Amino acid sequence: EEKKKRAEEEAERERKKAEGGEEEEEEDETLIFMKREGEKKKLEEEEDAKDKVLEGELDGIAEANKKRREERETEIRLKLSTIVEKIDTGDTDITDYDLEKLRKKIEEEKERRLEAIESEKRAQKRLEECEEALVEINKEIEAMVNDTAEKNAEMQDQKEKLSSLEAELKTLTEAAENVEAQVNDLQKEIKQLEDSKAHKLEQEEKGKEDEVSLAAQNTKKKEEIEKVKKAIGKYEKKLGAILQIQKDTEVLKTQSEKLNNNIQDSEASIPFMTSLIANEAVQRKAYYNKIQDMKGKIRVFCRCRPMNSTERSKPPEEAGNCVAFPDKFSLQVGDGTRPGGKRYTFDRTFNPDSSQDEVFEDTQLLVQSALDGYNVCIFAYGQTGSGKTYTMMGDGKSKNGITPRALETLFNTVEEGKGRFEYSVDMWMVELYNDNLRDLLVPEKEASGKKYEIKQVDGRTVVLGAKTVPIHNYDGAMKAIELGESHRKTAKTEMNDASSRSHLVMCFVIHGKDLTTKKETIGKLNLIDLAGSERAGKTKAEGERMKEAQSINLSLSALGAVISALSSGKPYVPYRQNKLTYLMMDSIGGTAKTLMFVMVSPSLYNRDETLNSLTYAQRAKKVTNSSKKSAVTSADALQKMLIKVTEKGKELGIDLEAEEEAEK
Secondary structure, three states, X not given: OHHHHHHHHHHHXXXXXXXXXXXXXXXXXXXXXXXXXXXXXXXXXXXXXXXXXXXXXXXXHHHHHHHHHHHHXXXXXXXXXXXXXXHHHOOOOOOHHHHHHHHHHHHHHHHHHXXXXXXXXXXXXXXXXXXXXXXXXXXXXXXXXXXXXXXXXXXXXXXXXHHHHHHHHHHHHHXXXXXXXXXXXXXXXXXXXXXXXXXXXXXXXXXXXXXXHHHHHHHHHHHHHHHHXXXXXXXXXXXXXXXXXXXXXXXXXXXXXXXXXXXXXXXXXXXXXXXXXXXXXXXXXXXXXXXXXXXXXXXXXXXXXXXXXXXXXXXXXXXXXXXXXXXXXXXXXXXXXOOOOEEEEOOEEEOOOOOXXXXXHOOOHHHHHHHOOOEEEEXXXXXXOOOHHHHHHEOOOOOEXXXXXXHHHHHHHHHHOEOOEEEEEEEEEEEEEOOEEXXXXXXXXXXXXXXXXXXXXXXXXXXXXXXXXXXXXXXXXXXXXXXXXXXXXXXXXXXXXXXXXXXEEEEEEEEEEEOOOOOXXXXXXXXXXXXXXXXXXXXXXXXXXXXXXXXXXXXXXXXXXXXXXXXXXXXXXXXXXXXXXXXXXXOOOOOEEEEEEEEEOOEHHHHHHHHHHHHHHHHHOOOEOOOOOOOOOOHHHHHHHHHHHHHHHHHOOOOHHHHXXXXX
């Protein structure tokens, strides 16, 4: 009955709620919750009171039955005792009829006791049924409480979603304002370039007019001097004429001094004009680099490490410095006997004093590209001992390299985007040792018995059979890398105490989802530390080290052949010639945004290796990748901006597309 009553009350509340309409929606949520809680508490108190009354009644029935049973047993015992005494003393006149009647009474009493026992059992069973009903009622009350809590939680979720949408709208508005501000800044820079160019043209035109005027005056004065000389020869007897000629000569001297002063002023302004031209060239190069990045060109950075103790201890003819840095986009390699030398131009150069922070500053934007759904590849090339592993990994202490900094930036960005984006990151890590692939995330015994196959899927390189592990944060990524590094092959040579004997490839696959538009992307971040090229005469490699060096040099030669074919536009590119080139197929001439670090030594002792590495990198700089995003991007907007900048450059007389030809 109570259950039925509660159901009717709940139906009545639902009816009133439906009739109430907008009035109930406006009621304060806190008051509704308190009202419901009060009703629940009242129902619970009523149930407890009824349970207590029922338990009291059952206890009274049981107590009355027990008392009647005990009185009846006492009465029967007294009667039986009396009969037994009379029988023992012989003082009895009990007949067989009386005995039979007594037996019947005993049987009846026995039956009554059995019935009392059965009645007690039924009462106990009834009590158990009541307890079970009470448990069911409590369960229903708990279900009602849970249902109310779920409704409150659902209302809270709706509030949070509304707040998230408002925050996202605010973020999108700010992003639109930032884009507009960037466009305005670019227009201001273009206007400044136009004004600067116009000013320089005016100065150049003015300088040319002054030179023409000076030349005309000089010619005129020379003619006047000739006339004076003729006059002196003709009228040398006339003293007055001679004095006049002397005065004219003094005047000519004064004018000549003025002309010399003007010439000296012009010469003094030459360094200032040269400085302006140099600054403008640096600005043009910066814009050119941005445009080349938009076009998909492989970007090449050059880094020169400091000279080490071994190089400083060489004889004087080998211990000198052969590398100079005229600006932050080029370097010169000389022979140590005179300043200057052959000049190489790259997208950025870093001298021996450059820090790890400076190197990563121009690199970190590529991490955002990977999150946006692009293939991104960063790799280091150079002779053994040139600082590739230091640049990619760091010293394992305070001077982190590109890899840990890139991963820290990656997971910080993922954390900041929570609520608007959803990301998952998976990782695999392999090495190419003696032309054999090895999985570095499994023990060596397990890895050596497995077969691995390189495949190209949707423009991306994958290694079938390699273990893939999910990465949830920066610490997890670094632990996985430390595990892989512990399995990598290294050895000591004459050029390096811990020389890498294999090519290392770390791949992070990033699955992203925009929670607003529901669009999904798949990006890829490849971090590659190539083994260094070697000369057996310098490294003193023998036996197993010699075999490793031959395999390394062979794979790097194959990579050079691929770069040469791509840069010269050959129809066939020999990617399958070596496992290294097949593994890097999506990074060199593929679908990736690629950044190459060429590492060099400043020492004259390593000058030949430095020249080879720089020539190698110059060829790589000519390769163009077809980098594509795995989802809809703002490529149209970037293309329009590129066209606009190119047209403005042509108006100023700056042919950005011809910069690369000029560098050659």
